[in-house]
Amino acid sequence: FFAFKKYYAKEQHNMHSLKxxxxxxxxxxxxxxxxxxxxxxxxxxxxxxxxxxxxLQPIVDPKLNFATPSTLFESLIAPLSVASFFEDYWEQKxxxxxxxxxxxxASDLFSFDDLRRWVWRTKGLSFGxxxxxxxxxxxKRESLNEDDVGRxxxxxxxxxxxxxxxxxxxxxxxxxxxxxxxxxLWRILGHLESYFGCLVGSNIYMTPAxxxxxxxxxxxxxxxxxxxxxxxxxxxxxNAQSLPQDYxxxxxxxxxxxxxxxxxxxxxxxxxxxxxxxxxxxxxxxxSHSTHITISTYQHNAWGDLLRVMVQDGLRQAMDKEVAFxxxxxxxxxxxxxxxxxxxxxxxxxxxxxxxxxxDLSTVRAHAIELIDKLTDFLQERASVQTYSMDxxxxxxxxxxxxxxxxxxxxxxxxxxxxxxCWPDHTYLLxxxxxxxxxxxxxxxxxxxxxxxxxxxxxxxxxxxxxGVKFPMHFGVALKELFxxxxxxxxxxxxxxxxxxxxxxxxxxxxxxxLIRVAL
Numbered sequence: 001f002f003a004f005k006k007y008y009a010k011e012q013h014n015m016h017s018l019k020x021x022x023x024x025x026x027x028x029x030x031x032x033x034x035x036x037x038x039x040x041x042x043x044x045x046x047x048x049x050x051x052x053x054x055x056l057q058p059i060v061d062p063k064l065n066f067a068t069p070s071t072l073f074e075s076l077i078a079p080l081s082v083a084s085f086f087e088d089y090w091e092q093k094x095x096x097x098x099x100x101x102x103x104x105x106a107s108d109l110f111s112f113d114d115l116r117r118w119v120w121r122t123k124g125l126s127f128g129x130x131x132x133x134x135x136x137x138x139x140k141r142e143s144l145n146e147d148d149v150g151r152x153x154x155x156x157x158x159x160x161x162x163x164x165x166x167x168x169x170x171x172x173x174x175x176x177x178x179x180x181x182x183x184x185l186w187r188i189l190g191h192l193e194s195y196f197g198c199l200v201g202s203n204i205y206m207t208p209a210x211x212x213x214x215x216x217x218x219x220x221x222x223x224x225x226x227x228x229x230x231x232x233x234x235x236x237x238x239n240a241q242s243l244p245q246d247y248x249x250x251x252x253x254x255x256x257x258x259x260x261x262x263x264x265x266x267x268x269x270x271x272x273x274x275x276x277x278x279x280x281x282x283x284x285x286x287x288s289h290s291t292h293i294t295i296s297t298y299q300h301n302a303w304g305d306l307l308r309v310m311v312q313d314g315l316r317q318a319m320d321k322e323v324a325f326x327x328x329x330x331x332x333x334x335x336x337x338x339x340x341x342x343x344x345x346x347x348x349x350x351x352x353x354x355x356x357x358x359x360d361l362s363t364v365r366a367h368a369i370e371l372i373d374k375l376t377d378f379l380q381e382r383a384s385v386q387t388y389s390m391d392x393x394x395x396x397x398x399x400x401x402x403x404x405x406x407x408x409x410x411x412x413x414x415x416x417x418x419x420x421x422c423w424p425d426h427t428y429l430l431x432x433x434x435x436x437x438x439x440x441x442x443x444x445x446x447x448x449x450x451x452x453x454x455x456x457x458x459x460x461x462x463x464x465x466x467x468g469v470k471f472p473m474h475f476g477v478a479l480k481e482l483f484x485x486x487x488x489x490x491x492x493x494x495x496x497x498x499x500x501x502x503x504x505x506x507x508x509x510x511x512x513x514x515l516i517r518v519a520l
Contacts, residue, residue, distance in 0.1 A: 061105040066187065069195035069425060076100055076224070076270060091222070091243060091274045094236055094261055100270035106228045107267075109185060110178055110204050110293060116162065118181050124156030125175075129456070131157050132174040133165055136212040136280075141250055144171050172213025175204040178293070179397065180452045185293075187400040192297065194425040198392055200297040201455040207232070210285030215250035218278045221296035225272075227265040229291035230283065234271065235259040237278035244276045245300065251278060265292065310384040311375070318378040325371060330364065386430045390444075394464035398449045399423045402514075410517045413507045415493040415500055418519040423447065424486030427515055429479055434470065441476040444468035447514050469509055474498065478506055482516070489519040 065071040070082075077085050077097055089095045101109070118125065125131045127145035134143050144165055147155050157165075157173075165171040179185040179202055192200045201221075207213050209230075218240060225234075237256045240248065256278050265271055273279065275298070283290040319325045402423070413419050421427065426446045433439050448467040471479060478497040482490060497503045510516045 060184070061102045061108065063100070063102050063105075064188070066191065069191040072188065072191040073195050077272075089272060094263075094271065094273040094277065096263055096265070097270040097272075098266075099268045101226055101268045103266070103268035105268075106226065107291070109188075109226065109228050110175075110182055110291065111229055112206055112289065112291060114178075114182060115173060115175060115204070115206065116159065118175075118178075119157060119159050119162055121181075124158045127155050127157060130176055132176070133157065133169075133171045134174065134213055135169060135171050136215050136282075139215075139253060141215040144169055166208060170208045170211045172205060172207040172211065174213065175206070177201060177455050178204050179454060183400075186397060186451065189295070190397045190400045192295065193392075193396045196297050197389075198297060198301045199299070199395060199455060200295060202296065203294045204228075204291065205294065206289065206291045207281075207283050208289050209283050209287050212280065212282035214280065216253070216256050216278055216280040217250055218244065218248045218276050219296065220244055220247045220275050220299055222275055222298040223273055223277075224270060224295040224297075225265065225292055226295070227267050227269045227290070227292045229267060230288040231264055231266045232281050232283055232290040232292060234261070234263045234265060234279060234281045236261040236263070236273060239276040240278060241276050243274065243302070245302070245304075248278070306384070306388055309388045310379050310381060313384045313387060314375055314379040317380070318375050321378070322374065324374065333364075383432065386432060389428070390466060391464065393428055393444050393446055394449065394466040395454070396426075396446050396449060397454050398446055398451055399426050402447055404448065412511055413492055413516065413518045415503060415507075418489040418491050419482075419507065419516045420489050420519045421482060421486050422515055422517050424483075427483065428466075429483045431473070431476065439473055440470040441473055441479055442468055442470050443479065443510070443513070443515070445513065445515060467513075469513055471506070471509070475502060475506060478503070482506075482510075 060066070063075055065075040074082055077095070077100070080095070080097065085095070127133070127147060132143070133145055134141060136142070146157075146161060162173070166173070179189045185202060189200045189202060205213060206229075216237070237259050240251075263271065315325070423445065428444045430442045430444060431439065432442060444466040445468055446466070475497065478495040481496050492503060492507055493500070495503045495506065497506060507516065
């Protein structure tokens with residue numbers, strides 16, 4: 001409405017200017033009407049020439065409850081309960097929720113016009129990094145990315161290429177991580193990351209009528225699909241592998257057999273299926289184009305991934321503290337397949353001095369199991385979970401609506417104020433050691449995380465490290481008081497610190513990081 005009102009005011013101004021020019025001239029009402037028709041057709045001509053239509057501020061779908069991360073997820077799968085979803089469907093079988101999003105509001109999440117605007121605004125999206133263009137014809141997937149850097153094209157999808165590939169090649173556009181540019185998706189994915197406690201990414205797929213973009217395949221992520229424009233027919237097949245750790249190659253139609261599910265998603269519908277589900281999708285030839293979003297999560301977030309970290313951390317501790325883990329393995333272990341000449345014990349051996357004993361593989365296995373059993377004494381699940389979570393904290397989306405320009409949250413708090421935690425879903429309190437092995441209480445957060453590289457490799461290939469500050473260990477009780485009461489106002493003078501100087505230090509440091517503010 002406001003975009004139209006602004007446009008109408010501009011048109012009135014143009015008309016007023018034109019009338020002034022026509023006064024005292026031979027201008028006629030006919031020429032004035034002609035000029036008016038030209039102005040009113042401006043948007044259509046702009047779109048035909050590659051210029052996108054004006055962007056309207058969407059009204060938030062009332063079906064989506066953004067009160068908390070939990071309420072958002074509940075609203076997406078309603079009327080099914082969260083308990084039923086995780087008990088009956090999660091990592092097990094597909095689910096379809098009809099009109100999970102209000103159909104008339106679904107395209108607010110992303111539309112073909114959004115892609116036009118994004119391409120126009122950025123003067124082209126990089127093939128491969130920001131967008132893939134492809135089609136699936138006669139059982140083969142064909143890439144239509146135009147790597148024309150040498151011909152001056154810059155290897156980018158421009159407005160001209162977008163319209164040409166869409167019309168002439170009937171290509172599918174796979175837009176990577178649209179939450180970089182679309183605020184409503186930033187908000188949705190940020191809430192889902194807080195809900196699942198791991199990274200959540202997204203791709204947009206736009207396919208003309210009567211076309212298919214991708215070959216049959218399976219993914220290594222849990223998949224939530226929302227149909228945003230038009231409709232699409234999905235065929236799901238039996239899992240080639242249950243809950244795989246890697247995505248698959250393309251399959252031929254002969255390899256996958258008959259579908260287990262044949263589903264048509266209409267605008268606003270949601271579908272979930274677990275990783276490992278072979279799938280393919282296409283649009284009907286007699287319909288309109290299709291746009292859907294794939295929201296993906298739980299990549300490399302299995303028990304085995306956590307155990308890899310726990311065992312590595314535990315083994316590091318065990319080798320430092322227990323001599324049994326530092327003893328040498330049998331001599332020439334690989335060179336003696338028929339037996340192993342193992343020197344057991346030594347001067348302190350319980351059997352009384354050094355001895356030689358020929359052992360086989362079963363003895364090596366038994367000794368390894370004995371060490372593994374001892375290793376469990378060194379597993380530190382709390383510290384390992386913290387280590388495992390570091391990449392998530394450093395790589396997740398920043399809080400919705402946050403900008404670095406507004407880091408300081410209002411006036412600096414004093415002991416006279418009550419304070420409240422600003423971004424509880426994006427702030428983490430951990431205890432650990434620094435590089436010098438000194439113990440500290442750490443406050444990590446995602447406020448400084450870049451939105452425009454979310455779910456993409458760092459431009460410089462550097463390992464992501466979370467932002468944060470560290471406090472002496474004796475500040476921990478006061479910090480836990482703050483962090484255990486998200487949304488609750490706390491009287492600064494009553495923080496459980498040793499003295500007022502420590503209290504003010506906590507307040508000033510967290511305020512400077514943008515993590516607390518004075519309560520209104």
